[in-house]
Amino acid sequence: MATVAQQTDLPVTLADVRAAARRIEGAIVHTPTTRSRTLSELTGANVFLKFENLQFTAAYKERGALNKLLLMDKTRRSLGVIAASAGNHAQGLAYHGARLGIPVTIVMPVPTPTIKVMQTEGHGASIVLHGETFDEAYAHAVQLAEERSLTFVHPFDDAEIIAGQGTLALEMLADAPDIDTLVVPVGGGGLLSGVGTAARALRPEIRLVGVQAELYPSMYCRLGGQNLPSSGDTLAEGIAVKEPGRLTAEILERIVDDMLLVPEAKIEYALNLLLQIEKTVVEGAGATGLAALLQHPDQFRGRNVGLILTGGNIDTRLLANVLLRDLVRSGRLARLRVQLQDRPGALYAVARLFDKHQVNIIEVSHQRIFTALPAKGLFADIECEARDAEHLQRLVEDLRNEGFPVRPVETR
Numbered sequence: 001m002a003t004v005a006q007q008t009d010l011p012v013t014l015a016d017v018r019a020a021a022r023r024i025e026g027a028i029v030h031t032p033t034t035r036s037r038t039l040s041e042l043t044g045a046n047v048f049l050k051f052e053n054l055q056f057t058a059a060y061k062e063r064g065a066l067n068k069l070l071l072m073d074k075t076r077r078s079l080g081v082i083a084a085s086a087g088n089h090a091q092g093l094a095y096h097g098a099r100l101g102i103p104v105t106i107v108m109p110v111p112t113p114t115i116k117v118m119q120t121e122g123h124g125a126s127i128v129l130h131g132e133t134f135d136e137a138y139a140h141a142v143q144l145a146e147e148r149s150l151t152f153v154h155p156f157d158d159a160e161i162i163a164g165q166g167t168l169a170l171e172m173l174a175d176a177p178d179i180d181t182l183v184v185p186v187g188g189g190g191l192l193s194g195v196g197t198a199a200r201a202l203r204p205e206i207r208l209v210g211v212q213a214e215l216y217p218s219m220y221c222r223l224g225g226q227n228l229p230s231s232g233d234t235l236a237e238g239i240a241v242k243e244p245g246r247l248t249a250e251i252l253e254r255i256v257d258d259m260l261l262v263p264e265a266k267i268e269y270a271l272n273l274l275l276q277i278e279k280t281v282v283e284g285a286g287a288t289g290l291a292a293l294l295q296h297p298d299q300f301r302g303r304n305v306g307l308i309l310t311g312g313n314i315d316t317r318l319l320a321n322v323l324l325r326d327l328v329r330s331g332r333l334a335r336l337r338v339q340l341q342d343r344p345g346a347l348y349a350v351a352r353l354f355d356k357h358q359v360n361i362i363e364v365s366h367q368r369i370f371t372a373l374p375a376k377g378l379f380a381d382i383e384c385e386a387r388d389a390e391h392l393q394r395l396v397e398d399l400r401n402e403g404f405p406v407r408p409v410e411t412r
Helices: 014-024 037-043 062-070 074-079 088-100 114-122 134-148 159-175 190-202 218-224 246-255 264-278 285-295 316-329 346-356 389-401
Strands: 033-035 046-051 081-084 104-108 126-129 181-185 207-213 258-262 304-309 333-341 360-367 377-385 406-408
Touching: 014 062, 014 159, 014 190, 033 159, 037 046, 037 264, 037 285, 046 159, 062 088, 062 159, 081 088, 081 134, 088 104, 088 114, 104 114, 104 134, 114 126, 126 134, 159 190, 159 246, 159 304, 181 190, 181 285, 190 207, 190 246, 207 218, 207 285, 218 246, 218 258, 258 285, 264 285, 264 316, 285 304, 316 333, 333 346, 333 389, 346 360, 346 377, 346 389, 389 406
Parallel strands: 046 304, 081 104, 104 126, 181 207, 181 304, 207 258
Antiparallel strands: 033 046, 333 377, 333 406, 360 377
C-alpha cells in the first residue's frame, strides 16, 4: 500500500480536492453518511452508507462537473462545453452549466433511451444524437469540440473532474470518522481516483477497494495485467466502461489496495436490499459496493466499511423487473406448470389445494395445442405468490401427492 509520502507527486492531491470542496460548497448537497444497522448485521461488517443518490440530479457526478465549470475562464465559458454521455455525467454538466449560464452540448448515441434524452434536455442542454455506440458518440463530440471551439469535458479522465469527485471523501470521513475501508464502484476510475487520493492522504492506513461488474472488468484487467472481455448487458450500466482512463489508471495503480468483481445476480440482490432495508432507490452501479460485501464477506467482516450509493437514476421498468426477479429467487413469486386431464373440475381441484395452503393465484393460462401431451391432456401455467420458498414447496409436494405432475417454470 502506498504511503502519504509517495502521494505527493500524483496528478491530483489532497490540496486540489480541498480547493474543489471550497469552490463547489453551497451548490452541491452535503449528502448524509449513516450507519446501517440491518446491513451491518447481514454482512458482518460495520456498514456506513453515503447517499449520493440525494444530489439534485441523483448522482455524485455533479461534483466533478461543477468543479470543472468553475475553473474555466470567461472566454471558454462563453463558448460553451461539450461531452459524450448518456448518463449522470450529462445531467450533472447540463444542470450546473444552465445555472452558470454556460452553453452545454451533449452527444448521445442514437439508441439512447428517450427518458435520458428528455432528462438531459430538461436541464437545459442541447442534445446531438450520433452513432450507434458510445465510442462513436465520443469521437463525434471530440470532433465538434474542435470545430466549434468548445471545451470537451471528459467524464472521468480529467484532473479537475477527479478533484471534484474527491470532495465526497472529505464529507464522508468527517461524518463517519470510524471508517477504515472504502468500497467504491469503478467504471473509468474517476470516483475512486478522487476519493482514494483524499482518503489516503487523510488516513494513510485506510483500505481502498474498487468494484467492477464481472461483465466490464476493464480497470480490474488493467491493474492486474489480465485480458478479459468487457461486454454484455449489465445492470450496472453507469460503470460499463470498456476502456479505463489513462490518468485514472495511473492514480489507482498507486493507491488502490484491491479490485473486486461482482456478478449480476449479486448486484440485483444488493439493489433490492437497499430498497427494502434502507428505503432508497439506487441504480445498478450504486449497488455494486454492497454487492462486493455480499460476494466477498470474509474480506470485510469486522471492518468499518464505507459504501457510496453513487446514483439513483434507474429506469422504472427496469427497477420493476429487478424487484420481481428477486421475488422469484426468494420463492415468494413463482410460476408452476401443472399437468391436468382435460375434463370438468380438474382446475378446480388444483385451485382447492392453492386455497388450502393459502398461496395466492395471480394468473392462470392453459395450453392444449403447443404441447407434447396426449390430445386429452393439457397443462396450466399458474403464476402465484407465497410467503417464502418453504411455503411454496409444501404446496408443490401436496400437488404431487394428489396426483398432479408439477414443476416450477424456471425464469433464470
